[in-house]
Amino acid sequence: MHELPQTRDLAVFLSVVDHGGFAEAGRFLNSAPSTLSRTVSRLEAELGVTLLRRSTQAIELTPEGRDLMQAAREIVSRAEGLTELATQSRAPRGPLRVDAPVPFVLHGIAPRLCGFHLRYPEIDLTLDMNDAVVDLFGSHADVAIRFGPLRDSRMLRRRLGQTGWTLVGAPSYLDRHGYPERPEDLADFGQVRFAAPEHINDLRFKGVPELVRPRPIVTATNGEAVRQLVIAGLGIARFSDFMVADDLAAGRLVPLFPEALEADPLDITALYLTRASGLRRLAVFLDWLEEILRPAT
Structure with missing residues (x-):
């Protein structure tokens, strides 16, 4: 009988x-690259196929390696699930690395993180803050939080919620x-602009056929x-609702034409490599994120 791989x-x-090579994986696993290379060679010998094309600078999956990758994820996830099941009486524990945009960490996660820690004190959380979209395979993160349309077809994903948009200015x-009477009046105002994505700077309003273009002040x-510059009174800008909810409540910022602004809400999605059902610390973190993003009723 053919022996199944370990x-x-x-x-x-x-x-x-996932780490793009033996050296990087060795650092992550705290193991010698040569040991990992022998392990993969043993796996290739057991299966009778070549999984990786190796060079001094990179590795590349063969078609057989690509096929095995998907099946291997399922097998490893199920094994992790069995381990979690055997210890389900214990609280979730262990390291969890999260990659998320800077504003979401500062305004969505950080103000509420004490509650998560009190609920799950044995989860060792690391927050990587990136405004740019990163490669989850190369970032060493367990989960990445992303906004808007997704391109990562290889990833597992879970929709956590949505965020709308609010155009704001500081009272100062x-x-x-002066306070604008019509959306068109904003063309005479100054705008603090986002360098990317540029569409955040576009202002469309119901009943106004063309874009309203304020004067660029700073990018x-x-x-x-951008938020700090707007609070300081430099100009207007539109933000995701979670970024400015506390500022609006405290009066640091004032909404402008909230019922007329046209901007599609953004999906907030978690992307990850290991099935959440097989890793309890990831599962409870995603449950918690969905909980804090749930609209108040």
Whole structure:
């Protein structure tokens, strides 16, 4: 009877693929690259196929390796699930690395994270803050939080909620420039702009056939910098609702034409490699994110 490959060997193969090479996987697994290379070679010998094309600079999956990758993820996830099931009486524990945009960490996660820690004190959470979209395979993160349309076809995903948009200005700015009576009046206002994606700067309103284009004042590559500049009275900008909810409640910012602004809400999605059902610390973190993003009723 043909002997099935060891789950640990499949896990090593996946780690090498996800980290883009033996050296990177070795650092992550705290193991010598030569040891990992022998493990993958043993797996290839057992299966009778070549899984990876190796060079001094990179690795590349063969078609057989690509086919095995999907099956291996399922096998490793199920094995992790059995381990979790055997210890389900214990609280979720262990390291969990999360990659998320800077504004979402600052305004969505950080203000509520104490509650998560009190509920799951044995989960060792690491937050990587990135405004740019990162490659989850190369970032070493367990889960990435992303907004809007997705391109990562290889990833498992879970929709956590949505966020709308609000156009705002600081009272100090509006006191100096006057409060607009119509959306078209905003063409005479200054705008603090996002460097990317540029569509955030587009202002469309119901009943107004063309884009309203305020005067560009300054452009920033970081969403939190845009927020601080608007609070300081430099100009107007539109933000995801979660970014400015506290500012609106405290009166630091004022909404402008909230019923007339036309902007499609953004889906908030978690992307991950390991099935959440097979890793309890990931599952409870995603449940918690969905909970804090649920609209208040």
